[in-house]
Amino acid sequence: MLEEKPLRADARRNRAKVLAAAEAVFTAKGMSAPTEEVAKAAGVGVGTLFRHFPTKEALLEAVLQEHLRRFAAEAVRWAGVDDPGNAFFAFLKQWVEMAATKNAYTDALAAAGTRAPEAAGVRDEVVGALRTLLTRAQDAGTVRSDVGVTELIALMVGTSRGAEHLGGDPALRQRMLEIVFDGLRPSPR
Amino acid sequence: MLEEKPLRADARRNRAKVLAAAEAVFTAKGMSAPTEEVAKAAGVGVGTLFRHFPTKEALLEAVLQEHLRRFAAEAVRWAGVDDPGNAFFAFLKQWVEMAATKNAYTDALAAAGTRAPEAAGVRDEVVGALRTLLTRAQDAGTVRSDVGVTELIALMVGTSRGAEHLGGDPALRQRMLEIVFDGLRPSPR
Amino acid sequence: MLEEKPLRADARRNRAKVLAAAEAVFTAKGMSAPTEEVAKAAGVGVGTLFRHFPTKEALLEAVLQEHLRRFAAEAVRWAGVDDPGNAFFAFLKQWVEMAATKNAYTDALAAAGTRAPEAAGVRDEVVGALRTLLTRAQDAGTVRSDVGVTELIALMVGTSRGAEHLGGDPALRQRMLEIVFDGLRPSPR
Amino acid sequence: MLEEKPLRADARRNRAKVLAAAEAVFTAKGMSAPTEEVAKAAGVGVGTLFRHFPTKEALLEAVLQEHLRRFAAEAVRWAGVDDPGNAFFAFLKQWVEMAATKNAYTDALAAAGTRAPEAAGVRDEVVGALRTLLTRAQDAGTVRSDVGVTELIALMVGTSRGAEHLGGDPALRQRMLEIVFDGLRPSPR
DNA sequence: AATGAATGAGTATTCATTCAT
DNA sequence: CATGAATGAATACTCATTCAT
The missing domain is CATH 1.10.357.10 (Tetracycline Repressor, domain 2)
Structure with missing residues (x-):
């Protein structure tokens, strides 16, 4: 069983924001929408997004x-x-x-x-x-x-x-x- | 009523080859498969493909x-x-x-x-x-x-x-x- | 001194048509206008155009x-x-x-x-x-x-x-x- | 009044390098020189160039x-x-x-x-x-x-x-x- | 840890030129 | 000879991902 390492409070918040943004953006513009747009919608830098989801596919999966x-x-x-x-x-x-x-x-x-x-x-x-x-x-x-x-x-x-x-x-x-x-x-x- | 100008024999053949290839390729790899791959599969140059279908979208439509x-x-x-x-x-x-x-x-x-x-x-x-x-x-x-x-x-x-x-x-x-x-x-x- | 081989009547006519079309097209749309457009304006196939002027540059020169x-x-x-x-x-x-x-x-x-x-x-x-x-x-x-x-x-x-x-x-x-x-x-x- | 957001030091440097390269390349080979060549001359990737100047025209303008x-x-x-x-x-x-x-x-x-x-x-x-x-x-x-x-x-x-x-x-x-x-x-x- | 700049492979499309009909 | 279909190199621009700040 994989240990989910406990994220720092702000990190968890960011993860959630990204996930929400991803849902919104992908729903609106399709899964081929640029990752950067998701980041922007989440109010985060792309770097942050990729820290949480190492791949676009991983994000979609999530x-x-x-x-x-x-x-x-x-x-x-x-x-x-x-x-x-x-x-x-x-x-x-x-x-x-x-x-x-x-x-x-x-x-x-x-x-x-x-x-x-x-x-x-x-x-x-x-x-x-x-x-x-x-x-x-x-x-x-x-x-x-x-x-x-x-x-x-x-x-x-x-x-x-x-x-x-x-x-x-x-x-x-x-x-x-x-x-x-x-x-x-x-x-x- | 638009006249469908009768294509030269080889032109018609190529159009058909492209269409067939497109069906095969897009079915296999999805609609985002590179146009060039379709051309290759059809055994024609990209130019030929684009002569017959001026746009990728046109090809998909066809x-x-x-x-x-x-x-x-x-x-x-x-x-x-x-x-x-x-x-x-x-x-x-x-x-x-x-x-x-x-x-x-x-x-x-x-x-x-x-x-x-x-x-x-x-x-x-x-x-x-x-x-x-x-x-x-x-x-x-x-x-x-x-x-x-x-x-x-x-x-x-x-x-x-x-x-x-x-x-x-x-x-x-x-x-x-x-x-x-x-x-x-x-x-x- | 180079001999200008005497062109057949229709060939000369085509050459002239192309030249006129080229002037019109290039003046209207700039020298980067596609050669094919010149041919179309001249009422000739590209092939014919290239027979008379072996290169786009040659056409411009003319x-x-x-x-x-x-x-x-x-x-x-x-x-x-x-x-x-x-x-x-x-x-x-x-x-x-x-x-x-x-x-x-x-x-x-x-x-x-x-x-x-x-x-x-x-x-x-x-x-x-x-x-x-x-x-x-x-x-x-x-x-x-x-x-x-x-x-x-x-x-x-x-x-x-x-x-x-x-x-x-x-x-x-x-x-x-x-x-x-x-x-x-x-x-x- | 639009705020010109202060670029990061390296970004500014790159922008300048690109501008200089563009001047050199376009002067030498005309405005139709490939954008990629400008990028190469500037020692940056095309992506960087396009980040700074979203269009070739924009670059020329600059x-x-x-x-x-x-x-x-x-x-x-x-x-x-x-x-x-x-x-x-x-x-x-x-x-x-x-x-x-x-x-x-x-x-x-x-x-x-x-x-x-x-x-x-x-x-x-x-x-x-x-x-x-x-x-x-x-x-x-x-x-x-x-x-x-x-x-x-x-x-x-x-x-x-x-x-x-x-x-x-x-x-x-x-x-x-x-x-x-x-x-x-x-x-x- | 967060940021956003840099990277460069990848993609649709155009166009001069060649060549089968 | 004329035609226009075929060719494919060339080109602007995008986007997932990495990395210096």
Whole structure:
């Protein structure tokens, strides 16, 4: 288990500022935005940025992880809700709505599997939370029993890409979502 | 109406070689692959490439259009098949299978709406073919009647992204596809 | 003495068209205008252009020579005029007026000395015509006797560059010209 | 009012090195010399050059301004000299001598009028210094009173181009200069 | 530890010139 | 002979990363 060396207070603050700036900048201008712009947005010199994230890729990775962490947290939150049958769909809907505008979130989820070893922890968190949510809904009988987490993730990734593609119109998005949701429900009889 | 001046035989051949190379290279290394690499792969000088496609963007556009054209052709082909109820699903499955490995195809479909005026023709072709396929299936009663082409496209885009994300495993892909297909079928009362 | 091989009628016509186009294009867009543009303006393929002028530089050279030829012709014309004292100044004024807008003419005159051996003929023509004009004016007493053709050319080059720099205003140009003319006149006493 | 942020010592040094190299290279090989060559001559990477001057044009502009600044300084110096009648001609002669070999200087003077707003300051300096020099000489009676700064500049531009064209021979240059000088003097009587 | 200047490989695009049609 | 397609060296500019201050 890797020791996370305790950063000095200001160093931690800088790291956070950079991460936030990176999210903002990359979301706005795509991942090919110059690193220097991120630094500027963070109010830091490039040097500082590179001290915290030795590579642009590392920075992107960190942003991804951050997203995953939030995803996991949110999933856990919904997993604790009383009505598991609806919680599942509610979570999905909320997620898709959000991811539709910030494709970075979808990227993060999509990357959940493929990532480097260090990311394993977060991935497990995500998958775990999702599995809980799924299983409970299946137990409650609102979701067909032959769906696994893997397909679920693929479906979520796909659905949010589709939603993203649909752009602004919420009604259209809703209709697409209904189709997928119907597909997820147990077939009658 | 713009006259497409008939290119000299060798010129046409080169244009085609470049287009093919572009598809290969961009599929393999992403759209940010150096233009020069495309030229090399096509066995021509950069100059030639730029004579045919005055801009990298123009080249990408052309690749996209090419894909759309094939898509439309295929859709038309299936629209002519006897059993419209199944043709729809068969076409979808085939498309997703293909797009799962060449994300460029999904990109093309996703771009079908957003494109520049010159692309309008192809887009109409695509949408038209798709609409035919869809309407016939709805008439045949195998697809729920409240789906429009727009959502359908979004769904296709999403599903192939999801399939792409799933990677190699055909069984998983099949299961995801089943869910979407079920969602598309008319709900039994 | 080099034999100028007699060109076929259409070849000569093409050469002339290219030369004219080159003058137009280079005047309008500067000498760095693409050769292809000249060809297009001439209604000829690049290949043809390069057959007549093996190098862009050769083409520029030819344009220059053409200008010199016209210059010489004009000078000769004025040298034949009755009133040599005024002819000199009249010619100068006319030349500067013209050269002020087409700096290519100044370039040509400026190049009169520096050029390659083949240009020698034209240069001699130019210098000869100018010398005649000058000498007659000096004999007529309207121009100081200590001026030589060389300085005269330098002065003309300079004056037209100055005029060019002055841009549109003819009054200003006139005043500048007056100064130079006064300088050229014999000092009283 | 824009604050000129004080550059770090080494940055300032590099900026200066680049400017010097640019002057040298552009003077030697013309303004179309590759930017990279300037960088090499300055002993810095291209990146550094472009950090200081975001565009080749910006670099050229800076070189021009530098020249203008020197011109203005020199003019001011001569404007302070005791004998204004001769100072004017002395300055002119010196300037032409110098500009004859470095046409970049003439370019700078020629550009004094045409330049972008930011250059306005320097231009005013130049024109102001020149006007002082001119007016004093006119007051001293050594220069005709109907000459304005505008024509003067045009004349200087022209004369130095002429001198440049004359090339090496100082005697010829002197004779050309005499003619212009005589033209500038008040006509006797 | 933070800063931002320096670096230079990398990239799209142009254009003189050659050569197959 | 004319044509215009093919060529590829050349060039301005960008950006991840390093390093002196």
